[in-house]
Amino acid sequence: MLEQVRGLRDEMTRFLSEYRFGMREIETKMSILREDFENAHAYNPVEHVTCRLKSPDSIAEKVVRKGVAPDLDSIRREITDIAGVRVTCSFVRDVYRLFELLVGQDDITVREVKDYIAEPKENGYKSLHVIVEVPVFLSTGMVRVPVEVQFRTIAMDFWASLEHKIYYKYDKHVPSRLTDSLREAAVTASELDARMENLHREIHGVQPDPSPVPPLRALP
Ligand code: 0O2
Numbered sequence: 001m002l003e004q005v006r007g008l009r010d011e012m013t014r015f016l017s018e019y020r021f022g023m024r025e026i027e028t029k030m031s032i033l034r035e036d037f038e039n040a041h042a043y044n045p046v047e048h049v050t051c052r053l054k055s056p057d058s059i060a061e062k063v064v065r066k067g068v069a070p071d072l073d074s075i076r077r078e079i080t081d082i083a084g085v086r087v088t089c090s091f092v093r094d095v096y097r098l099f100e101l102l103v104g105q106d107d108i109t110v111r112e113v114k115d116y117i118a119e120p121k122e123n124g125y126k127s128l129h130v131i132v133e134v135p136v137f138l139s140t141g142m143v144r145v146p147v148e149v150q151f152r153t154i155a156m157d158f159w160a161s162l163e164h165k166i167y168y169k170y171d172k173h174v175p176s177r178l179t180d181s182l183r184e185a186a187v188t189a190s191e192l193d194a195r196m197e198n199l200h201r202e203i204h205g206v207q208p209d210p211s212p213v214p215p216l217r218a219l220p
Contacts, residue, residue, distance in 0.1 A: 011072065012056070015072055015076075016053065016056075016082075018136060018138070018143055018145050019053055019082045019083035019145060019147075020053055020083070021136040021138075021145065022083050022134050022136050022145030022146070022147045023051045023053065023083040023084070023085055023147055024051075025134045025135075025136060025145075025147075026051075026083075026085045026102075026132070026134055026147045026149060027049060027051055027085060029102060029105065029134075030046065030049050030085065030087055030098070030102070031049065033046070033098060033101050033102070034046040034049075044090075045089055045090055045091070045094035045097060045098060046087060046088070046089055046090075046094070046098065047088045047089060047090055047154055048088050049085065049086070049087050049088070050085070050086045050088075051083075051084065051085050051086075052084050052086075053082065053083060053084075054079075054081065054082045054083075054084070059075065059079060059082060062079055063075060063079065066078065066079070080111065080112070080131045080146040080148060081131070081146075081148035082146075083145065083146070083147040083148065084147070084148045084149075084150065085147060085148070085149045085150070086149075086150045086152070086157075087149060087150070087151045087152075088152060088153070088154055088157045089151060089152070089153055089154075090153070090154065090200070091153060091193065091196065091197040091200060092117065092153055092193055092194075092197060093197060094153075095117065095128055095151040095152065095153060096128070096151075098151060099128055099130065099149075099151050102130075102132070102149065103130060103132065107134065107135055108132050108133070108134060109132065109133040109144070110130060110131070110132055111131040111132065111133060111146060112129075112130070112131040113128075113129070113130045113131075114128075114129040114130075115128055115129075116128065116129065117152075117156075120186065123163065123179060123182060123183065123186075124159065124163075124182055124183045124185070124186025124187070125159075125160060125163065125186070126152065126156045126159070126160075126186065126189075126190070127150045127151065127152040127156055127160065128150070128151040128152065129148060129149070129150050129151075130148075130149050130151075131146055131147070131148050131149075132146070132147055132149060133145065133146050133147075134147055153193050155189040155190070155192050155193045155196075156189060156193070158189065159182075159185060159186055159189045162182075162185075163182055166178060166182070
């Protein structure tokens with residue numbers, strides 16, 4: 001019995017390690033892009049990069065909520081946000097630029113893109129989400145690990161972290177005066193993004209951009 005439990009624990013540790021390694025691969029890619037951008041263009045488009053691994057409890061909650069079979073193969077197939085990397089950029093244009101630079105890399109496979117900047121969620125949430133698969137070379141061979149990468153601006157990040165706190169404070173039942181206020185704040189955040197980006201362009205002698213949200217090019 002004890003042996004079985006230990007086996008299960010070891011299997012879970014190896015399972016989660018794969019996601020941690022995948023997350024590190026993406027984190028490394030982002031820090032290379034950030035440093036090279038700085039060297040090549042004397043400009044840093046990345047404000048900060050954060051990573052998180054879903055906890056076993058949070059994975060279990062999602063397995064139940066999505067009706068996924070409770071075995072590691074099914075979880076591997078169906079739950080694609082166990083590893084998450086969040087890239088906070090200065091401006092909307094940088095969000096798309098970094099996205100393109102990541103998904104254009106030969107070893108990256110794109111599984112899904114959700115552009116909540118072009119189409120914000122009902123509550124005002126904005127971010128560009130992509131599920132990528134990155135190869136990880138283990139002692140036992142190569143595995144392709146899904147990682148959810150969220151690209152957003154500082155203003156979008158500010159909004160999302162406050163909204164997240166409110167959502168959990170009210171146990172997901174936020175009073176309508178607050179949801180209305182959050183929607184208004186999301187509009188203000190978008191206006192700030194556009195204004196700051198135009199200021200930045202002016203300082204650097206570039207024409208103000210009439211369409212701050214560039215369309216995504218066709219993905220590979
Ligand atoms: P955490 O703590 O960031 O890990 P799901 O919502 O996961 O059932 P799906 O389709 O996987 O379904 O979700 P989606 O739309 O791709 O978004 C998943 C993640 O985006 C969330 O992860 C949040 O990080 C972020 N997100 C999406 N919508 C909102 C929103 O309305 N407000 C905020 N603040 N964040 C949002 P987790 O796992 O929920 O949370």
